[in-house]
Amino acid sequence: xxxxMMDIVISQSNKFMVVIIMMIKNIGKLFFPLSLILASPxxxxxxxxxxxxxxxxxxxxxxxxxxxAEAGNTQAMVMIGLYYAQxxxxxxxxxxxxxxxxxxxxxxxxxxxxxxxxxxxxxxxxLKKDDKKAFDWFLSAAExxxxxxxxxxxxxxxxxxxxxxxxxxxxxxxxKAAEQNHAAAQNNLAGIYGDGQGVPxxxxxxxxxxxxxxxNENPDALYTLGIIYHQGVGVAQDYTEAAKYxxxxxxxxxxxAAAYLAEYHYMGKGVGKSPVNAMMWLMLGTExxxxxxxxxxxxxxLLRLEQNKDFLASxxxxxxxxxxxxxxxxxxxxxxxTVPAPEANKEANKx
Numbered sequence: 001x002x003x004x005m006m007d008i009v010i011s012q013s014n015k016f017m018v019v020i021i022m023m024i025k026n027i028g029k030l031f032f033p034l035s036l037i038l039a040s041p042x043x044x045x046x047x048x049x050x051x052x053x054x055x056x057x058x059x060x061x062x063x064x065x066x067x068x069a070e071a072g073n074t075q076a077m078v079m080i081g082l083y084y085a086q087x088x089x090x091x092x093x094x095x096x097x098x099x100x101x102x103x104x105x106x107x108x109x110x111x112x113x114x115x116x117x118x119x120x121x122x123x124x125x126x127l128k129k130d131d132k133k134a135f136d137w138f139l140s141a142a143e144x145x146x147x148x149x150x151x152x153x154x155x156x157x158x159x160x161x162x163x164x165x166x167x168x169x170x171x172x173x174x175x176k177a178a179e180q181n182h183a184a185a186q187n188n189l190a191g192i193y194g195d196g197q198g199v200p201x202x203x204x205x206x207x208x209x210x211x212x213x214x215x216n217e218n219p220d221a222l223y224t225l226g227i228i229y230h231q232g233v234g235v236a237q238d239y240t241e242a243a244k245y246x247x248x249x250x251x252x253x254x255x256x257a258a259a260y261l262a263e264y265h266y267m268g269k270g271v272g273k274s275p276v277n278a279m280m281w282l283m284l285g286t287e288x289x290x291x292x293x294x295x296x297x298x299x300x301x302l303l304r305l306e307q308n309k310d311f312l313a314s315x316x317x318x319x320x321x322x323x324x325x326x327x328x329x330x331x332x333x334x335x336x337x338t339v340p341a342p343e344a345n346k347e348a349n350k351x
Contacts, residue, residue, distance in 0.1 A: 046076055062089040069100065074109035077101070081115060094125030105137065113141035114149045121152075135162030142173060150177035151185045158188070158197070167198025178209065183216035190221065203234060214245070222249035223257055230260060239270025250284070251335045258285025259301055262308065275316060279324035282309040284331065 049064030062083050068076035081100035084093045098119050104112025117137035123129030135156045141149030154173035157166045171192050177185035186209050193199060194206035213221035226245035229238045243264050246257040258281045264271050266278035285305045313321060 046073070046079075049076070049079070058083075058089050069103075072107075074104040074107050074112060077104035077107075078109060078111040078115065081112070094119075096125075098125035098127060105140075108144075110141040110144040110146040110149060113137045113144075114146055114152070117141065117149065117152060131156075131162030133162075142176070145176075145180075147177045147180040147182045147185070150174075150180070151182050151188075154185065154188065158192075167192070171198055178212070181216060183213045183218035183221070186210075186213035186216065187218045187221040187224075190224075207234070214248075217248065217252045219249050219252035219254040222246075222252055223254045226257060226260065239264060241270075243270045255285060255288055256301060258282070258288075259305055261285075262305070266312070275312060276320050276324045276327070279309070279312050279316060279321065280327040280331065282312065283324060283328045287328075288332070288336065 046064060046068050049061045049068065052058070052061035052064060062080070065076045065079040065083070069080045077100045081097045081104070082088075083090055084097035084100065086092065098116070101112045101115040101119065105116045106112075114137070117134045119125055119127050120130045120134035120137065135153070138149050138152040138156060142153040150173050154170045154177065156162050157173060158170035159165065171189065174185045174189045174192065178189050190206045190210035190213065191197070192206075193202045193209065195201070210221050210224060214225055222245050226242045226249055227233070229235060229242035229245065231237065243261060246260045246264075250257040250261065262278045262281035262285065263269065265274050265281060267273065271277075282305055286302065286309060316324070
């Protein structure tokens with residue numbers, strides 16, 4: 001079987017993971033954007049709306065939020081904005097979402113400010129993409145202590161988007177977010193210290209932040225630790241340990257990790273040798289859409305996995321293929337919130 005290992009050179013500066021606030025996270029039946037989770041304290045003034053949501057009565061929740069929003073409650077304004085962004089109860093309308101977010105933001109609500117930053121960052125709801133305005137909104141929310149906004153501010157400083165590049169300020173804002181247990185900020189701090197961006201290189205500090213991010217199941221951090229043990233970078237080479245990190249990375253949304261796991265199971269590196277398990281990972285790697293921005297495989301890697309899958313299929317019996325498919329389906333059911341999307345990785349890499 002052709003080797004599925006990818007030629008990857010270890011770099012502490014992983015792809016930064018930009019969390020798009022308007023992207024949604026499944027919690028129960030209602031899809032709550034991440035900004036809701038990060039933006040506000042307990043909805044003390046909106047107990048009735050909050051309870052209605054818990055009960056699955058989103059129409060009542062919306063009406064209660066609307067009543068509070070019209071009375072000047074900025075948290076309720078943000079919630080109405082989120083309902084419009086998602087098309088929950090009301091028809092999806094990004095422009096109306098922005099209008100409610102801006103009302104909250106103009107009154108100093110950090111959740112509203114953060115969402116306005118995102119709206120300008122990606123250009124939605126009739127707003128023209130404007131990195132400077134996005135940065136200004138992020139900074140205002142960050143100064144109020146909102147972890148996601150602190151992270152977005154740090155990213156802007158690190159890459160010079162909407163503001164002059166400044167590694168020291170990037171590190172400072174990453175640290176503020178990381179101290180609030182923001183996993184992506186912890187991961188990016190590892191890159192800052194690992195590459196020596198604005199600070200002397202410090203692999204010990206980089207490794208510490210990387211492990212904190214991994215403890216919070218950050219997919220990039222888990223994947224990087226897998227590569228570190230795979231290649232033996234600063235540690236003894238350990239395929240068993242690498243396999244553990246790659247598996248967690250895949251579950252967290254890093255589909256590229258399946259390439260290593262398929263290789264390990266086919267060759268018996270760090271795990272028991274099992275062509276059936278190797279086929280399961282090849283199926284997973286080619287059929288599951290990544291759940292993290294930037295987590296999709298590149299076209300070359302995806303093609304390699306498709307070729308390896310075809311090659312291994314010629315070696316396995318029909319019963320073995322059925323077992324591999326069942327194991328894949330069971331793995332999805334037990335470990336993933338996503339569902340098979342055979343064309344997802346291919347479509348993501350057409351451009």
